[in-house]
């Protein structure tokens with residue numbers, strides 16, 4: 160690994176000021192960033208740790224929403240969100256292994272936007288709001304393809320506001336070697352309708368399955384999507400599964416998520 164400077168500001172304003180330097184990069188849990196630096200795929204000159212900024216950490220209830228600070232670790236979400244939003248807590252508790260959950264953060268996961276990551280499914284599946292130092296971004300506008308987001312250079316996620324659903328669940332078909340989702344589906348039921356978000360399956364990253372949302376909004380029952388099938392166009396095909404296999408998993412995992420939500 161190359162040499163770099165490490166700074167740990169205690170306010171968002173101070174972090175953003177350092178990040179104005181084009182050679183600086185935010186650092187959270189390091190679970191993705193450090194391996195990429197070790198492999199020399201990334202060589203920031205200044206790492207700006209966000210973990211000393213108190214206002215960016217923790218889980219709090221705000222009326223009908225759950226606000227999760229960007230530096231909150233997966234383990235903390237699994238513990239602290241459980242009584243407010245059990246489906247989100249359960250998702251966080253399935254990420255990686257205990258070491259990853261102890262260091263990895265919500266903000267790091269969303270900034271990275273790995274096409275097989277779990278949190279993007281919950282964020283898109285609930286229509287959550289991504290709060291940054293500069294603005295608020297609706298989930299529908301945030302995810303812009305594999306490893307691509309609406310974040311500008313130097314912009315940091317400070318928290319995410321999840322509208323708490325009436326019923327919800329995440330069903331993950333585990334890729335056992337990486338522990339990421341081969342296909343994962345987050346289903347959330349609100350008074351206004353049902354949202355279904357799929358991760359791990361598409362070359363375009365996380366996406367909403369509109370046909371399933373329409374069917375489930377008419378009847379929130381796993382049988383109501385039994386006859387649907389997702390097309391395999393644009394699905395990921397690799398040594399772990401064909402495009403057709405992933406398309407099949409989209410329906411199967413959606414049905415499992417609906418059953419779990421009940």
Ligand SMILES: Cc1cc2nc3c(=O)[nH]c(=O)nc-3n(C[C@H](O)[C@H](O)[C@H](O)COP(=O)(O)OP(=O)(O)OC[C@H]3O[C@@H](n4cnc5c(N)ncnc54)[C@H](O)[C@@H]3O)c2cc1C
Nearest residue numbers: 187188189190191192255263264266267270276277316338
């Ligand atoms: C073995 C292993 C298994 C894993 N399994 C899973 C899994 O099952 N499901 C899953 O979803 N994930 C999984 N992950 C990924 C894990 O969730 C990481 O925590 C996540 O990808 C990155 O979060 P981090 O906090 O470690 O970010 P870092 O590695 O510190 O940073 C990642 C990127 O985000 C940027 N960044 C960090 N925080 C912010 C912020 N607040 N605002 C703007 N940019 C920011 C950094 O500059 C960097 O580009 C796994 C990782 C490993 C190593």
